[in-house]
Amino acid sequence: MDEYDVAVVGGGPIGCYVAEQLALKGRRIAVFEEHNTIGEPTHCAGLVTQRVLDITKCSQDAIVQNTIYGAIIHSPAGALLTIGGNNIHALVINRQKFDEHIAQKALNAGAAILRNHKVIAVKKQRSVITLDIQQDEQMTPVHSQLLIGADGAHSHIRDSFGFPQPIEKLHGISAELSDSTLDPKYVHIFVGSTIAPGFFAWVIPTNVQGTTARIGLCIGKHSTHPLQYYYTALLQQPLLQGTTVMKRFGGTIPLGPLKKTAVDQIMLVGDAAAQVKPTSGGGIYPGLLCATHCSIIAEEAFQKQRFDEKFLRHYHAGWTKEIGRELSLGMRFRSIFSHLTDRQFNKYIEKLGTQKTIDTINTYGDIDYPSRLVLPLLTTMPSLLSLTPTMLKHKNK
Ligand SMILES: Cc1cc2nc3c(=O)[nH]c(=O)nc-3n(C[C@H](O)[C@H](O)[C@H](O)COP(=O)(O)OP(=O)(O)OC[C@H]3O[C@@H](n4cnc5c(N)ncnc54)[C@H](O)[C@@H]3O)c2cc1C
Structure with missing residues (x-):
């Protein structure tokens, strides 16, 4: 039977980043990812800041598709507010390449990245974690001392071990377009009840010519129509006339960071812990910050041989101190925003x-x-x- 110091459930950017950090310390670590390809299917608009590349030490060349200088906000009445323009405020990344890059760094550091390995069940018995892993039709048990749940918005680990739930889950729809004629320096944001009630819609130019774009929207729980209705409305915007939809995808954004992210032998990180900016739905930067705390405390846990909740709670305290206030304030701003008429x-x-x-x-x-x-x-x-x-x-x- 395979035995690891740490088992990470979920080969997204956050799980692979934690794996890299712990592998660099010499820990035997395996990442279990249910899909065959890292980064697929993509559920992301790919808008981040330079901080994300700084933390992950990814070079711009491989990942960045475009740079964003400003935003044009469209009011429900059709008025425009243009902000920014002179400095770079965000980067548009190729999310699949970014995920692959972080997974490769984890591999290089010595972690095992096991694709097509779905974690079906997890048990804790006498200080040993046992994961039942499904690969094709076969089930294999795997043992570890520590478990890190980085299994995204619908986290099985969160649900199996009685962690609290995110306050809100936003449902989103997104698409890749070609044949656009956008100013590549600006993203467009649409607000209002007819386009994205409870959140906003976006149009992000994904190349320096402005001829390709990623569009999408999320809606809040009080929306009167299904997502598809608003997606159709977004596509009908004059800005998108003449464009061609190349690919469509959906996704869930969990909001309201959990009040508890560690129990005996288990820590939750990234979307699994709803470590997401409530104002924009961006989870890569806060997830990476929290992943840094997660890997530091995991390493200390091995040094001190302390895998109990009391010790692992230092992880919760660490990330809360670093970004908890910003995320809580974000929930309050979101509350104002989602109530605006x-x-x-x-x-x-x-x-x-x-x-x-x-x-x-x-x-x-x-x-x-x-x-x-x-x-x-x-x-x-x-x-x-x-x-x-x-x-x-x-x-x-
Ligand atoms: C429409 C949309 C747009 C977004 N736009 C942005 C953006 O512009 N910028 C930004 O910063 N963030 C954005 N986000 C959020 C961002 O995608 C997430 O915050 C980020 O992916 C979180 O990374 P993660 O590693 O925690 O989770 P994920 O990327 O979701 O990775 C979790 C992984 O776990 C795997 N998994 C799940 N269950 C199991 C299991 N039982 N066994 C094995 N593997 C399993 C999944 O296959 C997945 O690969 C967006 C999200 C959505 C839905």
């Missing part, structure tokens, strides 16, 4: 369109840390304070 969107998008507020957004806006914009923006535009009752009302949710 189309009239309010129209009003605020119009009000934000002064040179002074745009300058403030350009100076302080950061897609990884949206809270850094709040105080400067409230100072520039005090009328936004009228939104704080909604924020306080949802403080404890």
Whole structure:
């Protein structure tokens, strides 16, 4: 029977990153991935910041398809608000290549990456974890001392060991387009009840010519129509006339980071722990930050031979200290955002369109840390304070 120090369930970017870090420390580690190909199927718009490449030490050349300088926000009434323009604010990555790259780094460090290995069941008995792995028609048991659940939004590990659930799960739909005629420097964001109720829709140019794009949207739980309805509405936007859909995909975004991410011998990380920015649905950067804490505590657990919940809770404390406040504030901003009516969107998008507020957004806006914009923006535009009752009302949710 195969035995490992650490078993990671899920060969996404977060699981493979943890595996690389622990393999570099000499731990025997295996990543179990149910699909045959790392990075497939893709469920991602691929918009990240340079921080993601810095953490993973991925070179731009292999991964980055385009650089984004600004955003054009479309109000429900059709008014446009353009922000940014002078500096790079985000990178568009080829998500499959990115995932493959991180998996390859884990392999190079000495981790085993086992594709087409689906974890069907996990048991804890006398300090040993036993995983039942399905490969083709065969079932094989595998043992490990520590288990890391990096198995995404629908985490089986989270559900099997009584971890709390994310507060919300957003459902998304996305597509790759060709024949677009976009300004490659700008993403487009659409808000409002007829296009993406409870969240937003996006159009992201994926090459430097603006001739290919990734589009998509997520909707909140109070949407009146199915996803397909809003997807059709997005495709009918004048901006996308004449484009061709090359590929479609869907996905789930878990929001509201879990209050508990470690129990005896098990830690959850990435989407499995809903370590996702609630304002944008981006999970790669916060997931990687948390994965760093996860691998540090896992290594310490081996050094001290402490795999109990009390010790592994240091992981929870570590990531919460680093990014917990930002994610919690993000949930409050999301709460305000998801309660805005189309009239309010129209009003605020119009009000934000002064040179002074745009300058403030350009100076302080950061897609990884949206809270850094709040105080400067409230100072520039005090009328936004009228939104704080909604924020306080949802403080404890
Ligand atoms: C529509 C959409 C757009 C997005 N856009 C962005 C974006 O622009 N920027 C950004 O930062 N984030 C974005 N995200 C979020 C991002 O995709 C996730 O945060 C990220 O993939 C999380 O990585 P992960 O490794 O935790 O999970 P995943 O990437 O989901 O990987 C989990 C892996 O576990 C495997 N697995 C699951 N169960 C088992 C099992 N039982 N046995 C074996 N393997 C298993 C799965 O096959 C999968 O490969 C988007 C998400 C969606 C849905």
